[in-house]
Amino acid sequence: MDKIVFPNAKEKEPYSYTIEWDKFALSDIGEHYFEGLEAVGLSYDTATRSIQGTPSIPGDASVTLYFRPAASVAGEMQTKPVHLFINFDPRSLWTEHEPAADEPYQKPHTDHVLDTSGARTMVAASKRGRSHAREAKFREDDFDLLYRADTGWYIMAVADGAGSAKYSREGSRIACSTMIEQLTQAAMQEKLQEIEPLLAQFENSPDDASRKAIGDMLYSTLGNAVLQAYKNIANEAAIKEALVKDYATTLLTTIVRQYGSKWFIGAFWVGDGGVGIHVKGEVPKILGDPDTGEYSGQTRFLTMSEVFEATSLYKRIRFQLVDSFDALVLMTDGITDAWFHTDANLQKAEKWSELFAEMQKEVTLTHENEQAHNELLQWLDFWVKGEYDDRTIAILF
Amino acid sequence: MRRLPVYLLLDTSGSMRGEPIEAVKNGLESLVGFLRQDPFALESVHLSIITFDRVVNNILPLKDLESLILPEITTPESGPTHLGQALELLCELVDLEVLKSTPDQKGDWMPLLFIMTDGKPSDLQKYREMIPEVKQRNFGEVVACAAGPLVDDKLLKELTQTVVHLDTADSATIKTFFKWVSASVSTGNRSMGAGGDVVLPPPPPQVNMVI
Numbered sequence: 001m002d003k004i005v006f007p008n009a010k011e012k013e014p015y016s017y018t019i020e021w022d023k024f025a026l027s028d029i030g031e032h033y034f035e036g037l038e039a040v041g042l043s044y045d046t047a048t049r050s051i052q053g054t055p056s057i058p059g060d061a062s063v064t065l066y067f068r069p070a071a072s073v074a075g076e077m078q079t080k081p082v083h084l085f086i087n088f089d090p091r092s093l094w095t096e097h098e099p100a101a102d103e104p105y106q107k108p109h110t111d112h113v114l115d116t117s118g119a120r121t122m123v124a125a126s127k128r129g130r131s132h133a134r135e136a137k138f139r140e141d142d143f144d145l146l147y148r149a150d151t152g153w154y155i156m157a158v159a160d161g162a163g164s165a166k167y168s169r170e171g172s173r174i175a176c177s178t179m180i181e182q183l184t185q186a187a188m189q190e191k192l193q194e195i196e197p198l199l200a201q202f203e204n205s206p207d208d209a210s211r212k213a214i215g216d217m218l219y220s221t222l223g224n225a226v227l228q229a230y231k232n233i234a235n236e237a238a239i240k241e242a243l244v245k246d247y248a249t250t251l252l253t254t255i256v257r258q259y260g261s262k263w264f265i266g267a268f269w270v271g272d273g274g275v276g277i278h279v280k281g282e283v284p285k286i287l288g289d290p291d292t293g294e295y296s297g298q299t300r301f302l303t304m305s306e307v308f309e310a311t312s313l314y315k316r317i318r319f320q321l322v323d324s325f326d327a328l329v330l331m332t333d334g335i336t337d338a339w340f341h342t343d344a345n346l347q348k349a350e351k352w353s354e355l356f357a358e359m360q361k362e363v364t365l366t367h368e369n370e371q372a373h374n375e376l377l378q379w380l381d382f383w384v385k386g387e388y389d390d391r392t393i394a395i396l397f
Numbered sequence: 398m399r400r401l402p403v404y405l406l407l408d409t410s411g412s413m414r415g416e417p418i419e420a421v422k423n424g425l426e427s428l429v430g431f432l433r434q435d436p437f438a439l440e441s442v443h444l445s446i447i448t449f450d451r452v453v454n455n456i457l458p459l460k461d462l463e464s465l466i467l468p469e470i471t472t473p474e475s476g477p478t479h480l481g482q483a484l485e486l487l488c489e490l491v492d493l494e495v496l497k498s499t500p501d502q503k504g505d506w507m508p509l510l511f512i513m514t515d516g517k518p519s520d521l522q523k524y525r526e527m528i529p530e531v532k533q534r535n536f537g538e539v540v541a542c543a544a545g546p547l548v549d550d551k552l553l554k555e556l557t558q559t560v561v562h563l564d565t566a567d568s569a570t571i572k573t574f575f576k577w578v579s580a581s582v583s584t585g586n587r588s589m590g591a592g593g594d595v596v597l598p599p600p601p602p603q604v605n606m607v608i
Contacts, residue, residue, distance in 0.1 A: 093436035294497045295507040296399045344500040386440045
């Protein structure tokens with residue numbers, strides 16, 4: 001007995017299928033009806049030979065066709081089973097589970113902060129992805145930020161621990177906190193202040209030499225802070241008798257300060273995600289190149305030795321001197337994959353406008369808004385098909 | 398949408414006829430059923446099935462989990478096991494189908510390959526020719542399953558580090574294997590590590606890892 005196969009349906013989504021009887025070798029079908037369609041929320045219209053409705057019950061529907069060939073008018077009806085599968089609504093399949101309480105490196109599923117102590121505002125939020133929640137895993141992303149009122153530096157870092165590295169949640173935490181600590185020291189010891197005369201020189205003659213002088217200075221401050229982050233991770237790995245790569249993490253970090261009417265923004269970036277300066281309606285200034293591989297999910301991590309080869313590290317350090325900007329944004333790939341999809345889109349003004357338009361429906365980005373961090377965390381709950389990674393975003397505006 | 402392409406190569410040679418092939422069919426159904434209840438798999442897994450006996454056939458061209466319908470699987474009375482030829486078709490399909498990242502396109506997740514056979518390749522020369530070709534295709538994981546006492550594990554070892562051996566090709570054992578495949582596909586999505594390796598879940602007791 002050949003099965004009759006209908007195209008798969010989806011729970012809670014309208015379904016419509018017109019039967020071509022000859023496909024099932026039943027072109028001579030006469031009187032007929034289906035049993036079992038109504039039970040799943042579908043109905044059959046004999047005149048149009050079509051099945052309509054919005055299925056309400058997912059899974060294998062138990063449907064049977066009762067029929068007689070056109071030639072026969074009497075006698076028992078024949079039956080054939082019908083194969084009809086109704087897919088689950090993906091939203092109903094996401095469940096949340098707690099990681100074991102005795103796992104090392106416990107981490108809260110969300111984190112958010114608002115810092116309005118400077119003239120500009122820093123806000124950041126981080127949320128465990130649905131995929132991690134479903135598998136009772138920790139959030140692997142992290143962030144940290146600080147404004148130094150004494151020196152005027154805004155310091156931000158976000159990091160994304162590698163999916164399969166068992167302690168990557170701690171790797172990302174160490175990376176971010178080390179950046180804040182190291183760059184604060186650099187600011188306090190006035191190492192970072194050496195940049196001021198270099199910037200003046202750069203403004204007078206923006207040539208390669210003056211650009212390189214700033215790059216060298218960032219290399220010795222930002223670059224050393226990054227190296228320290230690696231060392232701190234390596235130390236922790238040694239204590240735990242684990243491998244450094246068990247702590248694999250990306251790292252995106254920025255330092256920002258106002259000089260006169262200009263803003264200086266320096267950045268270091270290893271891995272995927274994105275760092276960019278957003279000015280409404282303008283092409284964004286992206287502060288580096290995302291490390292994306294041939295396939296999805298492939299990237300580079302802070303814990304890879306190749307990152308610390310001098311030329312490689314140097315290339316990862318970027319800076320901009322801008323008149324003004326609406327926002328400086330640091331994001332992990334949970335945000336960039338969902339909103340930009342491709343590396344090319346990260347460079348497009350309209351994609352940034354879309355991101356901000358959507359975000360600002362829920363988040364009021366003003367210095368006075370004391371709820372900005374709560375709103376930002378709330379916004380991180382957005383749905384984009386196929387995108388369920390941890391999400392972390394830090395914004396200076 | 399990023400896809401996770403999953404290729405299944407299934408031996409349909411004469412010796413699989415009867416209980417083994419019925420078990421494979423059931424295994425496939427539970428595989429699809431299981432993955433459809435994993436929300437991540439539901440939106441990313443694309444399945445392709447290639448059967449091989451005397452002829453090689455892509456009975457299910459790469460299709461998303463949501464809309465695919467499992468095709469009928471039949472076995473001839475008897476005949477050779479053209480695994481080499483199946484691998485050749487596989488490589489052609491992967492080259493055509495699997496998307497790599499470019500500035501304007503998000504690449505697929507690294508594809509996964511599962512092979513199940515109960516005999517040894519009849520086209521041994523072709524099989525050996527295809528091994529380096531398969532290795533070049535950058536599968537996230539290649540798992541070869543040797544079902545029953547007739548399989549030469551060593552030959553499969555040439556293709557992949559991950560060879561599992563089922564002592565018997567009965568339905569209960571084959572079912573456990575498919576369950577394990579389901580779990581592997583389910584984690585395969587997100588487990589790209591620092592080295593780009595896929596981490597397999599531990600195999601069930603009926604499945605012996607060939608070391």
